[in-house]
Amino acid sequence: MTLRNGLLTLLNLLSSTRFSSVCLATVLFATTAAASDAGASFREQLSRLPFKIAFESYINDNWEIFVMDADGSNPVNLTQTPKEHEHYPQVSPDGTRICFLEDEGEGRDTIRSLYVMDADGQHRKKLVDHAREPFWCPDGKAIGFLPQEYPKFNVLDYYTTGMSFYELSTGKIEPHPNSTNLHHLYNPCFAPNGKWIVATVHAGMGVSHGMMLIEAHGDKIINLKIPGCRPCFSPDGKQIAWGPGDHEIAAAPINLDSDEPLVGERRVRIQDATNKIYHVDWSPDSRFLCLSRGPNGKGDLSKPGTFQSACEIVGVHAAGWNLCAVSAERDGILDLLHATEADFTMLTTNGFSNKESAWLWPNRKQENKQ
Amino acid sequence: MGKTGCWASLAIAAILTGCGRSGPNSESVRTPAVNSGSTTPPISDRAEVVTKSGVEMVYLPAGEFIMGSDKGNPDEAPPHRVRLSAFLIDKYEVTHAMFSKAQLPNPSHWRDNPKKPVERVRWRDAKQYCNERSLLEGLRACYNEKTADLDCDYAANGYRLPTEAEWEYACRAGAEEPYDFGPAEKLRQHGWFADNGDQKTHLVGEKKPNRWGLFDLYGNVSEWCEDVYSPTYYRESPPVDPQGPPNPGKDVKRVMRGGSWKASADMCRASFRLGERTGDTDACFYTDYCGFRCVRRARPEELSELQKIR
Numbered sequence: 001m002t003l004r005n006g007l008l009t010l011l012n013l014l015s016s017t018r019f020s021s022v023c024l025a026t027v028l029f030a031t032t033a034a035a036s037d038a039g040a041s042f043r044e045q046l047s048r049l050p051f052k053i054a055f056e057s058y059i060n061d062n063w064e065i066f067v068m069d070a071d072g073s074n075p076v077n078l079t080q081t082p083k084e085h086e087h088y089p090q091v092s093p094d095g096t097r098i099c100f101l102e103d104e105g106e107g108r109d110t111i112r113s114l115y116v117m118d119a120d121g122q123h124r125k126k127l128v129d130h131a132r133e134p135f136w137c138p139d140g141k142a143i144g145f146l147p148q149e150y151p152k153f154n155v156l157d158y159y160t161t162g163m164s165f166y167e168l169s170t171g172k173i174e175p176h177p178n179s180t181n182l183h184h185l186y187n188p189c190f191a192p193n194g195k196w197i198v199a200t201v202h203a204g205m206g207v208s209h210g211m212m213l214i215e216a217h218g219d220k221i222i223n224l225k226i227p228g229c230r231p232c233f234s235p236d237g238k239q240i241a242w243g244p245g246d247h248e249i250a251a252a253p254i255n256l257d258s259d260e261p262l263v264g265e266r267r268v269r270i271q272d273a274t275n276k277i278y279h280v281d282w283s284p285d286s287r288f289l290c291l292s293r294g295p296n297g298k299g300d301l302s303k304p305g306t307f308q309s310a311c312e313i314v315g316v317h318a319a320g321w322n323l324c325a326v327s328a329e330r331d332g333i334l335d336l337l338h339a340t341e342a343d344f345t346m347l348t349t350n351g352f353s354n355k356e357s358a359w360l361w362p363n364r365k366q367e368n369k370q
Numbered sequence: 371m372g373k374t375g376c377w378a379s380l381a382i383a384a385i386l387t388g389c390g391r392s393g394p395n396s397e398s399v400r401t402p403a404v405n406s407g408s409t410t411p412p413i414s415d416r417a418e419v420v421t422k423s424g425v426e427m428v429y430l431p432a433g434e435f436i437m438g439s440d441k442g443n444p445d446e447a448p449p450h451r452v453r454l455s456a457f458l459i460d461k462y463e464v465t466h467a468m469f470s471k472a473q474l475p476n477p478s479h480w481r482d483n484p485k486k487p488v489e490r491v492r493w494r495d496a497k498q499y500c501n502e503r504s505l506l507e508g509l510r511a512c513y514n515e516k517t518a519d520l521d522c523d524y525a526a527n528g529y530r531l532p533t534e535a536e537w538e539y540a541c542r543a544g545a546e547e548p549y550d551f552g553p554a555e556k557l558r559q560h561g562w563f564a565d566n567g568d569q570k571t572h573l574v575g576e577k578k579p580n581r582w583g584l585f586d587l588y589g590n591v592s593e594w595c596e597d598v599y600s601p602t603y604y605r606e607s608p609p610v611d612p613q614g615p616p617n618p619g620k621d622v623k624r625v626m627r628g629g630s631w632k633a634s635a636d637m638c639r640a641s642f643r644l645g646e647r648t649g650d651t652d653a654c655f656y657t658d659y660c661g662f663r664c665v666r667r668a669r670p671e672e673l674s675e676l677q678k679i680r
Contacts, residue, residue: 107515108502150473152502157653159475184475202654203490208479209654229654298650301516308494308518310653 043345046071051283052360053290054098056087058317058353061304063087065100072347078121085305088314088356092140095364099134099143110153114145127166133186138194142167146185155307155315157186158202178219187230191256192237200229226263234286241280247272249280249291270326272336278312283359289328290357294321320351409434410544413581419676422507426461428583429668435539438604439641445601446641452535453610459540460663462574462585463487472502479658485573487591487661493624493648496594496662504528529664534597534625535612536665541640543581548639550580557635561588567631587628588638591661595625599645624648630659
């Protein structure tokens, strides 16, 4: 089957379904882009992307936020604050700003605060103390965050209670309408359609552990009933990626326009039986995934500004951890231990606790205007 | 929460009189022969106190007992005589109500009643709780939070996990049989375990206490101890205040004692030993039977400051 015939077949198939024209355009763009990449190595494909990737790294006894090109080249330290510990970068939908967390103090007296800065590291501003795991609203006008459960610091990721939103234009903080019923959430992510927020819950909200779909402007809560943690919606709003366990990242379809969204069969399964793989994030075109990968560990208390717990947790030093990128368009299982450079690319190799990647489309505003 | 109300007439003065007599810090200790039997002090030497943060504890006087068994699993042998200093031990397993006072993230599965014991608690989280409770009461924390294993300073006056020997001494209450109350058939009266636990935890203090007046030592949740687990430790264990073998550094397990709601009657025996991974690298520790209770040292001058229970 030629490429042209394949595209025509795909178009016929799609036009017979209830896919919208927007979806058709997206699929066409993706398919065409993939076709144009034929013959290029995976790293070359990444190098042609207009995207960058923000991430946290522990370097010179300090947590910093870096930005690099999508193929891992040209890393730039955005924070460069030898005495302040920044991590958990989250990029605004228009690609112009990054919110992040900063830890000040030591041990149980540590204060974790929410900050925002421009995507080039300028105009840094503190927003809220005792805030955890921020996430951008789809319109970029507010940043959601999870208030810390008690004032005293604890590194565990589910040490949260409720959910709030910081309005960037006014500085006003508004609780989620169902905030009093939200407890022990972590790693929230807003659906691109603005209807849902997905997050993991541990020992709270009546469940032992689960992934919950929380109505953004109401009180509906749906247990997605999928195992694991750290869910992330694709920017096209059609898929969800998450970690079903320590050694797998999965992606599956989800219909977020429904009032009762369901997660479909796992389409993509990235596995690594030796290393932990975590912190999946979608590229802005929903074609690639970035994830963190490294050996099991419980941190290194000799390093300033770090804590001891499972090494994937924010603030815990993950020795030997690096970022890698894989295609999200390839169905089936990808075993990283036996994969080649044609299947995935290591974006960092220094092992400096590189985690929590967030894709960035630097000139998205201008491109969208054109 | 049921109370036995016994021993109410005991005065702190009586405790203080008794507590220095066999402490290892005040005299040299020789190792008695195993076959000479237990010399655990009489039950009447115990006393109940309430700590500054409102936790009920039981004072156990210094004494000797036969630790282990030659009728159980290989890791319980050989039975050997152990001498312990006096200490205070929680009357109940640490509950949600107690845990929330420490302002720590509660990982428990069954949270429908504040009087249920916490579970899914990692060894490290249990030690963190001990430190928080110490700080709440103005005591010197036992655990060094800057060390990977939160190394224990046994000389500190704060709370810590019991050593394995302290736990068994508390459970046996002078008995040399598998259970201090007698035959296994009576376990239903004293603990929640697989046969009566209904696959979940239960409010602490609902079953009968042991002879020291301690509740739920048999079943409900298994209880973390301070010690590294080694199946051969009893062959080399010191006779006075043993603190477990050194940390081997890799694949470390820590001791859990007492059985749980999902344990067999055999696993609830006083000498039954369980080695459990501490869950340090596991963000979601799912072992919903792992709980604990705290101890602290019991020097006379410290005891005199504690409120005597009615």
